[in-house]
Amino acid sequence: MLGDECFKLAKEAKDVTPDHIPAYNEELVRLVTQESRYLWRRVVELIQATESSSQQSSSGVFSPSQSTSKPDLSSQPFSNDPADVSRSMESENMQGQVALYVHTIERNKRCLMAYHRKRAEFLQSLLWAVHLAPTMVPQNVSQRLAPEEQNYAREYAKLNMKYRDSVEATLCPNDSLDWALNGEVPPRDLLIEVRVHRDCGEIVTQSGIVNLQAGTQHYLCRSDVEHLLTIGYLEHINPT
Amino acid sequence: MDPDDLQAEPLSSGVPDLPPSDIGMSVEPATEAGAESDSSDTSSSSSMLEDDLLVLRRAWINERNSPELYTYEGAALENLMELVDFQLQSLDAQPASIQNDRVKYLVRSYLRTRLNKVEQHPGYVLREMKERLSQAELEYAEGFRSLQDAHVRKSFLDQFPAHLRRVDEETKDGLKMVPEPDMDRAVFCRVRTTVGQFQFDERYVSRQRRPAYLVQTTNMQCVVRTRSS
Incomplete structure (x- = not known):
């Protein structure tokens, strides 16, 4: 059903806890992306179809035979020409479809974003726990990561090193700030x-x-x- | 109203178990070290340390307890670390004192709390409060944002239709893709100087010096910021 895959993805994002990360679900990510692409193609097709049919109908409205020879006396505000009615219903139908598809794509994107962000946050806190050394990431965790995520971890560590170096250069050139130490608990004893x-x-x-x-x-x-x-x-x- | 009177700080609710005296104590050996190393401006350097320590401690408490990012206390940090450095040099081979470790802890914790906020809301920080960051933090924020963007792009966004690849849009029902801090979060604040009557949501509270209040951040913002600007 529409949006089922992305619901699964959102649930997987919720399964990421501070000490556990499920394996990266490449299959599901691919499915959701595919679904979004397919829906977008449908949206484009629908819009094109609407445009071409509205061109047809507008040419019909302005044709003199319709506007003059058939005065509309029924209670219906619009023309009761069956072709016209079906056209307008069709276009309403299409609008509904387009709206549904666009919303689904947006939702897919949000779920994908949330999934990746949640995992990236896990990675960040994990890296801090291992002194920002990507090579120290435990084997059982690193095999659950996508190659892209391992790259993220490396880049993140690099970014932090760069920050640490520039801070240490300005604040304590002769000493280290012990930057990657466990920062939560203040030192009590020497x-x-x-x-x-x-x-x-x-x-x-x-x-x-x-x-x-x-x-x-x-x-x-x-x-x-x-x-x-x-x-x-x-x-x-x-x-x- | 004189802006200097407007001073408030969130109380230390989320700070780990650390009696204030612990950090305050670290001032003492500085005086001793200064006295030993027969420098002429002992008193001024120790009082400077005390002031900077106070500034940094307050900035640290504010930073840890409020959802908002405040202005970088660069001068205080630099002075403090310079003094720590001086102390380490003058004490030579003696083991580093616990007080130095504590100052370092404070500096570390302060900087990391700030980085954490930058990581939580990189887009927002870069858009709204660039000027509150230090140069290194600015580079970090930019680097982090492009890292995040590149990550989602390579993971799935590149496969998306070209029209839908933006990462900073806002949907029609007001959902934003750039996360923002929760400014309605409640904070404790202690009133440092009397500012008189102040309006919180149609409820007047007279802010005398003593009491502490629990208020929403948005209400407090203007008052706290006056101090930091």
Whole structure:
């Protein structure tokens, strides 16, 4: 039925939650686009048909035989010539059809827009969670993305890097702003106690080199290990 | 009415659990560091930091709690970061202080809140309030808008009939394709200076210094903007 596909698409857009994204439904997107194209062709045809028939009818109205030899005395305001009536009904019919089709196309477009935007928003928040590194997007998510969406993710990360660079150049040329850090929680302590879940090898901190072996615990400067915390290699013990 | 009297700020309802003193505290070590590094204008630099911090904190709270984007507080940001930088240099190899981290957090959070708004309504921001953005933000907004447009274009819009490829149209029933922030959202505001009688939807509220109100953003706009302009 008309608009069924795009309703499905809208429902799929609703299924995107902060931690889950369904696979990109290329088939459905193609169907909705196809339907819109088909409808637009119909609209163009209908309009052309109306135009040509109105030319015919206007030539009929102005023909002297119709306007003079048949004085209209019936209660009907319009000509009761059956050909005319059917023509006007036909054109009304066409107008209705055209309006329906145009609205359906608009609705299709809105649903497509919403679908893509919803998914793009998911991608953006996902990228922030992985420090704006498109390569860090988990495998099970990236296989659900369209190639176009993966490209979007890369471009988005690039755009953010550009912004970060220009901000850091003006605000703190000698230091980094730790731009991609988890920005929601304000820092409480300088030093935190962390447990190592996966081997990270040796890392260089402000106070020297630390060997992070799985299973060990360390008391370290938060800013040195923040990135390892977010990707889950370390765990913050007793976060107050 | 003197425009300087018109000052109001939304209260911190959505701000994460952060006692005001936490940010305020970060002022103290600046004074200490300044004293240690025998600079002559210690008091003026610390009071400057305090002022900028106050400006930024207020801008941050406003930004986080209102649907609208306010003017970029560039000067305050630059001064603050300059002082943080100076402190890091003068403290040399000592570990960075938590206070510096907090200032950085504030700056980061402020900038990201703004970017978030730009991302929510890129078309609207570029159309209505270009002058409130910093240069970098302007570039970001433009880049983001063209990224979004290119994305939908390549995904499906290129397959559409040429007449229907616009991304900024408005349907006859008033649905706009360019999303706009919800200006009717309620905000808390604290009255900083008495402005006298003020009309909210045919209801007069006398805005004395103390109380806080919950009002619609549209009502508050003109008052808050006077402060930022």
